[in-house]
Amino acid sequence: MNVDVLIAGAGPTGSTLAADLLRRGLRVRLVDKAPHAFKGSRAKGVQPRTLEVFEDLGILGEALAEGGPYPLAGLHFGPITVPWRMQQRNRPTPNVPYPNILLLQQHRTDAILHRLLDRLGLGIEFDTAVVGFEQDADGVTTTLSTGEKVRSRYLVGADGGSSAVRKASGIRFIGETADSDRTLIIDCTIDGLSRNRWHMWPRTHGKFVGACPLPHSDQFQVMIRLTPDETPDLDEAALAAQFHKLTGFRLHSITWTSVFRPNVRLAEHYRAGNVFLAGDAAHVHTPAGAQGLNTGVQDAYNLGWKLAQVIAGAPDSLLDSYEAERQPIAARVLGKSSELYSRLDQQRLSTLKRGDEERQLTLSYHGGPLAPADSPATKTLHVGDRAPDAPCNGPGGIRRLFDVYQGPHFTMLAFGVNAAKALPELSWPNGGADLHRYTVNSSREVDHNGLNDTDGKLTSIYGVTGDALVLIRPDGYIGSIITTDWFAAFDNLTRTIT
Structure with missing residues (x-):
């Protein structure tokens, strides 16, 4: 293999994916058919959930400073x-x-992500398009417009609404262009x-x-x-x-x-063997509601850790969960942005209002393959929901849960004495993303893996009323809630994600 993942398209989606894979130690190439980075404002709204992704990648400060x-x-x-x-x-x-x-011009969003890639040691190969590819059970051989053939484990098309990767894969792009x-x-x-x-x-x-x-x-x-x-x-x-x-x-x-x-289309599938689609290559929206760029960034955030886990030895079925989780969300977003766009001609002020749905904080994977509908829940959270932030005190100056979650790892929180006893005994493989373990307690003593919740806000926000283990995925969603039979339940979980 020349690389682990070849990504076509250096816009926000492809750049986010490249950055996430690089911090996981993967070999990545990022090509773009354009001669240079995009120079316009186009998608200019960065939603709250995307700001949380940017914080995890370490670029939130730049985004806030430039927006x-x-x-x-x-x-x-x-x-x-x-x-x-x-x-x-x-x-x-x-x-x-x-x-x-x-409010942040797209060319500035791109530039922030491109600077991150530069710090991670990756140069973007502009003026380089995907001409075609062939794949087999072990990977993909991609022909570039430069004449080079690149062998990769996976190919990801983040190359826009006219995606060459999607067209070459034979995946239908269903919808209409007005x-x-x-x-x-x-x-x-x-x-x-x-x-x-x-x-x-x-x-x-x-x-x-x-x-x-x-x-x-x-x-x-x-x-x-x-x-x-x-x-x-x-x-x-x-x-x-x-x-x-x-x-x-x-x-x-x-x-x-x-x-x-207004080009409103959704890819029939997000995967064809070892080839994946993300961002506008998989779904295109009207501009109303500022949803397109944000949905693409979160496609990348969902796909990155799964690619890395499978390359490290996790079952291939984990990659099927990418389409199962992201396609229904794109379908809902398409419907919402189309509804908002259609109202622009109506002469009522209420048609200009934007609310919680557009912020993308309430999007959930609950009911999907990694978050069965019958999974245990807390008073406030289901498996598949966004893992909220919360105040706490911990080692190394930790002041909030997002400090704990930042990085490419999984996180396990143990609530209660019995869960805390089980936490260090849980068996986690050496390959793939690490598991960071923390006990949540009400004392003021700081130990190497303790999070102090002295005012009870963390426990209240997470809705925990008894002993529980709560796993947070690398993309900031609840991966599991375990309330009994700690070891058997955890072993069943690890067989799907590691």
């Missing part, structure tokens, strides 16, 4: 501008430390327009027009809904004249333009 909060909307009705809050501003809580969406429904997107500077509002002209000259200020720049992302028979002139002077006619403001210094078509 900003979503501004109030400013709805223009003739000479009147009405302020309106699309995004509810939520206060951080002990279990949800990052409750609000971050060619008559198009939106013009422009990154530019606008003279005289305030930067403390996401400006919207709901029905100016029969069009929807928006202008969102992009943080830490003088730019706006402009969106203009086109009429079905309209052929846009992308010359800067023509765009400036059109925008001035629609809004009365002048734009200039355009750096990126695109004509977006």
Whole structure:
């Protein structure tokens, strides 16, 4: 094998996957057909759950520094501008430390991830496309546009809606593209327009027009809904004249333009043998609700630890759980983003509201192959749910559970005396991700594997009322809740994931 995993596509999905695999010690190559990194704003909303992924990867600080909060909307009705809050501003809580969406241009998200890859020692191979591949039981031989043939254990297509990997795999991309429904997107500077509002002209000259200020720049992302028979002139002077006619403001210094078509499609399968699809290669959305980039990042976060585990000796069936867990979520997200997009033409303020569902914190794998519906549960959590943050004190300056979870390992929390006694006796294989073990107690004494929950918030957030072992997967979801028969239940669990 030349490498363990070859990834096509260096956008947010492919870059997240590459970073996760590299920190697990795998050999990775990342190729992209484009001559350079993407330069536009496009997907500009980073949801709370993705911020948690970025914290785990060690890049949250950069994202927060380069992004900003979503501004109030400013709805223009003739000479009147009405302020309106699309995004509810939520206060951080002990279990949800990052409750609000971050406004961050996609080119900055890409750059942050690419800097991470550089620190991990991986160079992105731009201007290099997947031409085709052949696979057998042991791996995949991929032909690149450079003429090189790369042998890898697995190939992952994160190469966008027109994915060459998906097409070559023969996986159907089911859905529709509305060619008559198009939106013009422009990154530019606008003279005289305030930067403390996401400006919207709901029905100016029969069009929807928006202008969102992009943080830490003088730019706006402009969106203009086109009429079905309209052929846009992308010359800067023509765009400036059109925008001035629609809004009365002048734009200039355009750096990126695109004509977006609502392309709503879902791959029939996410896996074909040793080939996998992730991100836009597996599902494409409307832009409403800021779901596409976030869903792709979380595809990568789900797939990475599973690839590493199987390469280390876990059963191949673990990889089947990738599609089983992620495809239903993509289907729901597609439905939600399409619903929000379809409302843009409705003249009701309520159609602009965004809520908890878009934040992706409540997405769960409960009922899937790794989280059976009849699994034990606590008062607040089921197997397959997101593992919430919580305050605690532990060795090495640990102040919260997310400090404990950060990294490529599994984590086991033991609640109660009997679970604490069983914890060190649990048998875990040497290959693959490590298991970090902690007892949760109410004392103030700090030991090498103890988490102090002196105010009871951790236990309350996790809804534990008796003895229990709670396993947290490397991607931050509850992997198991064991309340009796510790060793037999744990052995059954390890046979599926190690």
